[in-house]
Amino acid sequence: MELEWFVYLSLILFSIGILGVLTQKTAIRILFSVELILNSANINFVAFNSYLQSTTSGTVIDQYMGWVFAMVVIALAAAEAAVGLAIFISLYRNFREIVVANIYELAESEEDE
Amino acid sequence: MVEFFDFFFVINALFIVFSGLGVLFAKRVMQSALSLIFTLVGVANVFLLVNSEYLWVIQVSVYGGGIAVLLLFAGRLTSNEEDHFSFDRSDFLISFLFVLLILANLFVFISKSIPSQRGNIYTTDNGQLLLRQFFTNIWQANQGLGVILPFIALMFLAALLASVKLAIKEDE
Amino acid sequence: MSDSPISSFIQQVSDLAVQAISSFIPKDLKGGLPLMLVTIAIGSYIMILQLLGPFVERKVMARQQGRKGPYYVGFRGILQIPADLGKLLFKEDTRPENADWFGFFMSIYLIGLTSIMSFAPLPFSKALVGGNMSIGILYVFAIFSIFPPAMFIGGWASNSKYALIGGFRSAGQLLAYEIPMFLSILGVIGVVGSFSLIDMTEYQILNGWFMFKYWGFGLLAALIFYVAGLAETERIPFDIPEAEAELVMGPRTEFSGWRYAIIMMVEYVHLTVNSLLFIYVFFGGYDFWPFGKSNNPLIESWRHNELVQVATITIKFFLFVFFATTVRTAFPRMRIDQLLSFGWKQLLPASLVAMLGILFFAGVFS
Incomplete structure (x- = not known):
C-alpha cells in the first residue's frame, strides 16, 4: 500500500459525492452524497496521518492528529444528520415533498394559513 | 509480489466505489441507504488497513448504527412512492462533465505533487x-x-x- | 501448585485433554491456520450453546407454567430445536409480491452475518480466544449496532404495514437502549484500563467480581446493563417490536422458510452474546470465585485451569438463560412510550451515576 492509492480512492469517492450533490433531486439523497464527501475527507486524514507517522518522529499528539480530525468529522456528521432529519421532516410537513427544486418559497405554504 | 493487504485494499476500494455509485443510481431511497451503509463499512475497513482499530469502531457504530438509522427514518418519513431516481439528460450530462473536470484537475495535481514524497504507509499499533x-x-x-x-x-x-x-x- | 489429590487429578485430566486436542493439530502449520482452527472450535461451541439455549428456555418455562415442555424428539426432547430447524429449512421460501428484493435479501444477510461476526473476541479460557484485539468489547458493540438499520430495512422492504411499524419500533428501541448499555460499562473500562475481555476477567480474578464491589454502584451498573441487554435482545418485557397481539410478528412478519430460521437463530445468538458479555464484564468471566485472591491453594490452582474455566463459563451461561426465562415468564409487556421514556429518562441518568460512582470508589479521580 502506498500513499497514492489512498489519495486516489478518496478522490474517486469525492467525485462521486460531488456528482450526487449536483444530480440528485430530493434533499435526503443530497445528504447521502454529502456523507460520501465527508468520508472521502476522512480517508485522506487517516492515510496522511499514517504516512507522517512513518516518516517523522513528533510527539504523540502530532502523530495522532489525523485520527482526531477524523473523529471530529464523524461527530460533525452525526450532528448534521440529526439536524437534517429535523429539517426534512418539517419541510415535508409544509410542502408534502422534499424535492429541492420545488421548494423556493420563504414563507410557509398557503394551505396552512 | 502482491501482498495480502494490497489485494485487500484493491478489493475494498472496488467495493467502496461500486456501492458509492449505488448510492447515486439506486432506484428507491431504501436501496440507496443500504448502499450508503455498505460504503461506510468499506471506509471503516480502510481505517482498519492503517491499523486504526479505534476509528473502525467509531465509524461502524456511529455511522453504520446511528447515522444510518437517522437517515433511514428521514428517508421513510419523507419519501413518496413515486420518488424514484430518473435521469434528466441535459442536467446529468452537464454535471457529469463538470465532475470529470474536477476529477482530472485533482488527478493531475495529486500525481504531480505526491511522487516527490512517495512512501509506503506504515502503521504503528493500536x-x-x-x-x-x-x-x-x-x-x-x-x-x-x-x-x-x-x-x-x-x-x-x-x-x-x-x-x-x-x-x-x-x-x- | 497444591498437593491435594483432587487438584492433581483435575490437573492430569486437563493435561490429557490438552494433549489429545493438540495431537489433532499438525505441528508445522503456518500463518493463520492454527488461529483459524481455534476460531472454528469456538464458533461451533457457541453455536451449540445457542442451540441448547432455546431448549433450556422451553423446558424451564414449561415447568414454571406447570407443563412438561418438549418431550418426544430425542432424550426428553433435547433434539426438538434441531428438528424445528430442519422443518423450517425445507419449507417453501416465499416473498411478498411488491417487496423490494434488494432490501429483502440484504437485510437477512446483514443480520445473520453480523450476529456471527460478534463471536470473535469472546474468550472461553485464557488461551481459547478467537482474537484478543485491542478494542475487545467495543468490537461487539460496533458489530451489534449494524442490527437496527438492517432490521428496519427488513421491515421496510417487506412492504407490509405491520412489518414497517415493527421496524420503526425496533430501531427506536435498539437506539434508545444501546447508549445506557455502553455507559454502564464505561466505569469498568476506566478501572481496568483496557477494552479486552481477557484483561477484564484477569482483573476480576485478582480483585473480585465487579458486581459485588464499589458499595453497590457495581450492582447498579450491572442491573442497568442487564435490563438494557434484555431490551437489546427484544425479549418479553421489551418485545414491543413483535408484540404479537398488535403486530403479527413485527419486522419479521413476511419472512418464511430459511429466512425465518436465520432470524430465530439471530434472536438466540443475541441472547447468548449478551449473557456472555454480562458474565465477562460484571460476573467474573471464566472465574468461579467472586472474592478476589484466595488463600486456599486448591481454589487458586483450579481457577487457572483451562478446562475448569470452560466449564465455569458454560454453567454461568445456562444460569443466565434460566434468569432470562424467569424474567420472560414473570413480567408483562411494556408499552412503547413507557419503554422509550424508561430508556431515555431513567436508565441513561442512572447509568451516568453508576459510572461516576464506580470511578469515584475505584480512586480514579484521586
Whole structure:
C-alpha cells in the first residue's frame, strides 16, 4: 500500500459525492452524497496521518492528529444528520415533498394559513 | 509480489466505489441507504488497513448504527412512492462533465505533487494509545487532544436543541 | 501448585485433554491456520450453546407454567430445536409480491452475518480466544449496532404495514437502549484500563467480581446493563417490536422458510452474546470465585485451569438463560412510550451515576 492509492480512492469517492450533490433531486439523497464527501475527507486524514507517522518522529499528539480530525468529522456528521432529519421532516410537513427544486418559497405554504 | 493487504485494499476500494455509485443510481431511497451503509463499512475497513482499530469502531457504530438509522427514518418519513431516481439528460450530462473536470484537475495535481514524497504507509499499533492520550489529558490541564472534547460536546448540544425545536409540531 | 489429590487429578485430566486436542493439530502449520482452527472450535461451541439455549428456555418455562415442555424428539426432547430447524429449512421460501428484493435479501444477510461476526473476541479460557484485539468489547458493540438499520430495512422492504411499524419500533428501541448499555460499562473500562475481555476477567480474578464491589454502584451498573441487554435482545418485557397481539410478528412478519430460521437463530445468538458479555464484564468471566485472591491453594490452582474455566463459563451461561426465562415468564409487556421514556429518562441518568460512582470508589479521580 502506498500513499497514492489512498489519495486516489478518496478522490474517486469525492467525485462521486460531488456528482450526487449536483444530480440528485430530493434533499435526503443530497445528504447521502454529502456523507460520501465527508468520508472521502476522512480517508485522506487517516492515510496522511499514517504516512507522517512513518516518516517523522513528533510527539504523540502530532502523530495522532489525523485520527482526531477524523473523529471530529464523524461527530460533525452525526450532528448534521440529526439536524437534517429535523429539517426534512418539517419541510415535508409544509410542502408534502422534499424535492429541492420545488421548494423556493420563504414563507410557509398557503394551505396552512 | 502482491501482498495480502494490497489485494485487500484493491478489493475494498472496488467495493467502496461500486456501492458509492449505488448510492447515486439506486432506484428507491431504501436501496440507496443500504448502499450508503455498505460504503461506510468499506471506509471503516480502510481505517482498519492503517491499523486504526479505534476509528473502525467509531465509524461502524456511529455511522453504520446511528447515522444510518437517522437517515433511514428521514428517508421513510419523507419519501413518496413515486420518488424514484430518473435521469434528466441535459442536467446529468452537464454535471457529469463538470465532475470529470474536477476529477482530472485533482488527478493531475495529486500525481504531480505526491511522487516527490512517495512512501509506503506504515502503521504503528493500536488505537488504545490514542484513547489513553485522550482521556489522560482531560484530567490534566486543558491541552493536547482533550481540548477538542468540549467543542464536540457543545456542537452536539446545539444540534440536539436545534433538531428538537425544528421537529416538534407546535399546537396553535 | 497444591498437593491435594483432587487438584492433581483435575490437573492430569486437563493435561490429557490438552494433549489429545493438540495431537489433532499438525505441528508445522503456518500463518493463520492454527488461529483459524481455534476460531472454528469456538464458533461451533457457541453455536451449540445457542442451540441448547432455546431448549433450556422451553423446558424451564414449561415447568414454571406447570407443563412438561418438549418431550418426544430425542432424550426428553433435547433434539426438538434441531428438528424445528430442519422443518423450517425445507419449507417453501416465499416473498411478498411488491417487496423490494434488494432490501429483502440484504437485510437477512446483514443480520445473520453480523450476529456471527460478534463471536470473535469472546474468550472461553485464557488461551481459547478467537482474537484478543485491542478494542475487545467495543468490537461487539460496533458489530451489534449494524442490527437496527438492517432490521428496519427488513421491515421496510417487506412492504407490509405491520412489518414497517415493527421496524420503526425496533430501531427506536435498539437506539434508545444501546447508549445506557455502553455507559454502564464505561466505569469498568476506566478501572481496568483496557477494552479486552481477557484483561477484564484477569482483573476480576485478582480483585473480585465487579458486581459485588464499589458499595453497590457495581450492582447498579450491572442491573442497568442487564435490563438494557434484555431490551437489546427484544425479549418479553421489551418485545414491543413483535408484540404479537398488535403486530403479527413485527419486522419479521413476511419472512418464511430459511429466512425465518436465520432470524430465530439471530434472536438466540443475541441472547447468548449478551449473557456472555454480562458474565465477562460484571460476573467474573471464566472465574468461579467472586472474592478476589484466595488463600486456599486448591481454589487458586483450579481457577487457572483451562478446562475448569470452560466449564465455569458454560454453567454461568445456562444460569443466565434460566434468569432470562424467569424474567420472560414473570413480567408483562411494556408499552412503547413507557419503554422509550424508561430508556431515555431513567436508565441513561442512572447509568451516568453508576459510572461516576464506580470511578469515584475505584480512586480514579484521586
